[in-house]
Every structure is written in structure tokens, then in C-alpha cells.
Amino acid sequence: MKKVPTKTYFNLSEEKQSRLVAAAAEEFSRVPLNEASINNIIKKAEISRGSFYQYFADKEDLYYYYLSLLKQDTQKMLLDSFKKAKGNLFEGYRLFFPAVLTLIMDEEHSDFFKHMFLHMDYRTGKEVTPDTAKHLETERKSDHPLKKHIDMEKLKLTDSEDFSMLIKFLMTTLFGTIGEGFYKKHSKEEIISAFNKKIDWIEYGLEKN
Structure with missing residues (x-):
């Protein structure tokens, strides 16, 4: 089944969503998915690890969500x-x-x-x-x-x-x-x-x- 962010993520303000997506973009542009660090993402997005897992199941979930945004066109x-x-x-x-x-x-x-x-x-x-x-x-x-x-x-x-x-x-x-x-x-x-x-x-x- 294709993963998507949780409802909790979509309840965030646009500013917080954008901050998390920007952090993901920076980390996934720095290294490939298998080397990416959730710690780097949450530090850049200024959220806790617990909050991250309220929004996404894992880093792969966030990666493919970010990819879906890029491929919309x-x-x-x-x-x-x-x-x-x-x-x-x-x-x-x-x-x-x-x-x-x-x-x-x-x-x-x-x-x-x-x-x-x-x-x-x-x-x-x-x-x-x-x-x-x-x-x-x-x-x-x-x-x-x-x-x-x-x-x-x-x-x-x-x-x-x-x-x-x-x-x-x-x-x-x-x-x-x-x-x-x-x-x-x-x-x-x-x-x-x-x-x-x-x-x-x-x-x-x-x-x-």
C-alpha cells in the first residue's frame, strides 16, 4: 500500500509543513535515501523525534512524499x-x-x-x-x-x-x-x-x- 503522511501532518500550519519539507529536501539532496539521517531532518525542521513519527512512519515515507510533490507536473x-x-x-x-x-x-x-x-x-x-x-x-x-x-x-x-x-x-x-x-x-x-x-x-x- 502506498504510504502518505498522517492526518496529523496535514493539520499542521503551512509554515510547519513547508519547514519539514525544506528539511527533507536538504537532507535527501545531500545524500541518498539509505544514508539520510532523521536526526538531521528534525534538527533542521525544529521538531522532536516524537513529532516526526506522528507525521511519517519513517524516513522512506517522508522521502516518497517529497518525491510525489516534485513529480506532480x-x-x-x-x-x-x-x-x-x-x-x-x-x-x-x-x-x-x-x-x-x-x-x-x-x-x-x-x-x-x-x-x-x-x-x-x-x-x-x-x-x-x-x-x-x-x-x-x-x-x-x-x-x-x-x-x-x-x-x-x-x-x-x-x-x-x-x-x-x-x-x-x-x-x-x-x-x-x-x-x-x-x-x-x-x-x-x-x-x-x-x-x-x-x-x-x-x-x-x-x-x-
Whole structure:
């Protein structure tokens, strides 16, 4: 089950919520999640350890809440990209990638995302994915929420599960390209070029005609 802050947290004043989020941002930008210190967070936020556990179950809970705040715009960005691409799945991802990369590489958040992508695990990958691009386990695979935004006639898919598999593959490619870019300290332009090359391979294949 996806964790969220407790009701007690949302009963706090906006100033106190902002102070705690700012403390989380600073700590999770300093080090990756597994090295982050609750002591540093509560000291910066000026709250007690007991108060912290009234708001969040653990540091992972706070981490993924902070991530959810940062990714709020990504779902609209993804759908807008498919709209501009007139339902073309691959062109939509070509448009989406530079937009989401700009968000990720923004100076204010770049250290947080660098740690996240260099230490990404299965759960983090699911949490960072725009909600529309996720396959919800409670739905039939044939009812993937993105389908209504895509021109399905252009895709050579034969099985009802193929679309979900394709979206997961594309998101894995997207995340992997960003992580590789951070690791190799590539420029934004180099990362975009690498992603577009991979999308071309997926869309057109590598076999010569």
C-alpha cells in the first residue's frame, strides 16, 4: 500500500509543513535515501523525534512524499506530449523526455534527483513514474490508462498485455538514460540525444532493410 503522511501532518500550519519539507529536501539532496539521517531532518525542521513519527512512519515515507510533490507536473507533461504528437507513442516520448529532464536537472532539485537515479530500486522506479503511465495491478492489462491517449493502430501489438509491457520498457529506458547521464556527467543535450537514439531503435529497429 502506498504510504502518505498522517492526518496529523496535514493539520499542521503551512509554515510547519513547508519547514519539514525544506528539511527533507536538504537532507535527501545531500545524500541518498539509505544514508539520510532523521536526526538531521528534525534538527533542521525544529521538531522532536516524537513529532516526526506522528507525521511519517519513517524516513522512506517522508522521502516518497517529497518525491510525489516534485513529480506532480509530470503526468500533465506526459499527456500534453501525446496530444502534441497526435497520439504517436514514440514521438510523445521524444517530446516528454526534454520536458521532464529540464525538471530533473533544475538546479534546485538536481542533487536530489542525481542521488535518486544513481540509487534507483524497483519501488523508486514505480513511485517516480507519472501515474498515467503506471499499470495499476487492480486493472486488467487491456485497460491501461494511457491507451485512450495513443493511436493504437500504429502499434504492432498482438497480446492484451503487450501495451503495458511496452510502456514499462519505455519508462525503464527513460530512467536508465537519465541515470547513465548523471553517472557519466553528460550535458542535457547529450542525454536527450542518447534517449532519442534509443527511441529510434525501439520504433524502427536495427535490422537493415
